[in-house]
Amino acid sequence: MAVCARLCGVGPSRGCRRRQQRRDPAETAAADSEPDTDLEEERIEAGAAELCSEWSGRSSSPSPPPRCSLLELPPELLVEIFASLPGTDLPSLAQVCTKFCRILHNDTIWRRRCREVLHRYRHILGLWQPDIGPYGGLLNVVVDGLFIIGWMYLPPHDPHVDDPMRFKPLFRIHLMERKSATVECMYGHRGPHNGHIQIVKKDEFSTKCNQTEHHRMSGGRQEEFRTWLREEWGRTLEDIFHEHMQELILMKFIYTSQYDNCLTYRRIYLPPSHPDDLIRPGLFKGTYGSHGLEIVMLSFHGKHARVTKITGDPNIPAGQQTVEIDLMHRIQLPNVESLCNFNELSRIVLEAQEQVRQEQQRQEDRTEDGESSGPPTEVREPENEGAAPLKEEPVQFVLPVGVSSRNENYPRTCRMCFYGTGLIAGHGFTSPERTPGVFILFDEDRFGFIWLELKSFSLYSRVQATFRNADAPSPQAFEEMLKNIQSLTS
Template sequence: MAVCARLCGVGPARGCRRRQQRRGPAETSTADSEPDTDPEEERIEAGAAPAWPGGGPEAAGSPSSARCSLLELPPELLVEIFASLPGTDLPSLAQVCTKFRRILHTDTIWRRRCREEYGVCENLRKLEITGVSCRDVYAKLLHRYRHILGLWQPDIGPYGGLLNVVVDGLFIIGWMYLPPHDPHVGDPMRFKPLFRIHLMERKSATVECMYGHKGPHNGHIQIVKKDEFSTKCNQTDHHRMSGGRQEEFRTWLREEWGRTLEDIFHEHMQELILMKFIYTSQYDNCLTYRRIYLPPSHPDDLIKPGLFKGTYGSHGLEIVMLSFHGPHARGTKITGDPNIPAGQQTVEIDLRYRIQLPDVENLRNFNELSRIVLEVREQVRQEQQRETGGSPDPPQEPPSFRGPDELPAEDSEKSSNGAAAAEQPAPEQPVTSGHGQPFVLPVGVSSRNEDYPRTCRLCYYGTGLIAGHGFTSPERTPGVFVLFDEDRFGFLWLELKSFSLYSRVQATFRNADAPSPQAFDEMLKNIQSLTS
């Protein structure tokens, strides 16, 4: 910008400095997080040329006439130069001179900015029919709502969720991602549109709620603060059916499950209660979303971190984020249940402690596996005491592990976190090849998905978080983290005698990378604090 000004004969001692002194704070500040009062958008839309003393730099006899100036370049070359600059810099460039301002009304420049900055690949020429320019699309839609693009977690009690806000053609759409139908953990994610924003007239962008049976209807989006926004439906009657909520819920079951309420009530009662809550009430009031980031990846990670779908007993499938933190890996719940809410760390894997599983025949014996894991737990406990300078406690009798049927009803659904133990306290190298060893679940261990891999590569000691209904009496208990391949892992909960299988979410998410490892760690703390 300063180079352009000097080439045009506008040195910092002349027009630029005077103009900066005349402009108020509202003209020079960057875009606010609230779309309704976005000065950056106003600058892009206005692009007003300033009054120049003595006729401006184009005046004859100006000091710039004796040297090369951008003003001497042909307009088509200036269009190409300006189109390569960030869109947020163009309003300032428009204030250099009248010629620049006229050139910046060329829609080719803004079409390129829409494509390169926001991935809009459609032919924007069709906008001419409605009288909407590419500059309108950039300023009033894409740039104005740029703060809500990316991944978000809705604040729906303990249930959480995963919202992906993307630019889709000439729309900005909020897609709610849902796990596959239980127990098909390997199936792709399901998704539904919750809201969309589009620009069909020059005046302003339109927000529409996509929920309900009567089609898109009026909604509202407000950016509350950094990394947080809210949505509200202005016509909640569009969500209602003539038969009331019961009929509405039955219709949802037919659409989502292809089955009747009576067919699946007993099998998925808890999950149905959850989905009914979300379906019938999430837009009755203002719903808040908080930003989440994908975990950063490092070359020495065991596998690529990311989002995984996992089985959680009668709670069905849930979404977990796997991340690596030095010698530990952690699984954080993006969706939750009445026992372990979203945001909680469900499993923690200690990569310093490998577990060597016995042969298949001995592995079928649950007591043999329990003995191995408890020995590792004791080793971990003693190591932690040495690190803290304490003296080891006398050996304790191993606890008797109970099966799910032996637990109280309120404790029968809990979550765990695990990995395994070895002698060397060094993280394992990333998994690259090899088929590993045979794997089979011990007799008496339940699994909702019987189609788990029959070979595994590595096992580690870990702990899992379990709790009663309402997140009462939470505690961490030992378990086994089982790595099958790059996209699948499992966790065997010893105390619950149950096995959870996890499969990677293969979807690609834009605008979801953390700006720094520190920002990611802070995000994890924030979403966990909401449910602590």
């Protein structure tokens, strides 16, 4: 019992922590408020290494039972034991041996730590979208060692769409305290400093820095802004002045306010996957003309696929559905020689657009006549069941003459093409409209879209990072999330 008490971090009068877990939360809180005993102090001074040797070497009778070391216990039991210990003692325990260190990186321990010690923050693990004007963003909150850390994910520098994502820490929460948690702001170049997190509701929270002077540089705002441009864009102010002149004022406002003020985050989910999906859905990086690279989400919805912006720009803000693909209408591209002619591609796309319009009109007429609202008989079933599309032989692909692309290193073969529409708008999301285009499937991890009216091409490459605690609890929850983030910018 003494050993059990030591492992659980309590004295004899307080009982075994593992039994305490079955108590009412109020009883557990009352027990934790009692003063520590001498046995508790002895356990802290001795450390976890003494516990191991004491367990294995104890002998209290002439005929002792077989000795058992903590190292011989199965990992599942060690996880349960370690999860019951105070967080302040876990770093010392991790130094005992490699096995203990490895077990202490188990998510089960830290998820329980979030529930018991940091119950206020147990809902913030996962993916979030910050409310930064039209720009949005992607925040991943994870357990990382002895901290909960919020990592802001950034796309590669334009136009290197196939490069890995960049990321930087925005805040962290210490997991070692027994009764409280320390929140630190990680933004700026002067190291961690005091911050604050407020849980607004289950799927929303906000952060605030309490020491914004740590964000300042000795050279003032001009040095800070130039440093931000180098880090975020990979270019100098002079390089982008002429190309992005209209956006510089907005960019400066975003830079000076996004982390100094209270910033709100709203939960987002990864799209659910289905065996009949054209490719695996998920997050992608895409080129958007002079706006650089942005993060989008590809999801499938029956006979359509959608590309939703996770990050945005002053024209099309984050949360908007930038591209919609009609999986019922494949487009057969001409040979490479004919494809070089933009007029030929335009003719093919406009024919598909007219076919879609006629089918929609017939569907409306059938509905008005009181008939079934099911699909009209003229519509063909899609030919992309299961993984079959990617088994098709690739065909040569080249951009038509006159179509602009920020990335000339696009694939020269493609697997399938579909009719789609893209969302365009003026500065400030004025006069938005959907215009026809071509969705090009290159492979499992890359696709593109030709904007017919803009005569431009966007290349998308899959985000290869792994995100935990980001799956939607149900397809309905994912659909509701999409509606919520779109409504914020409508």
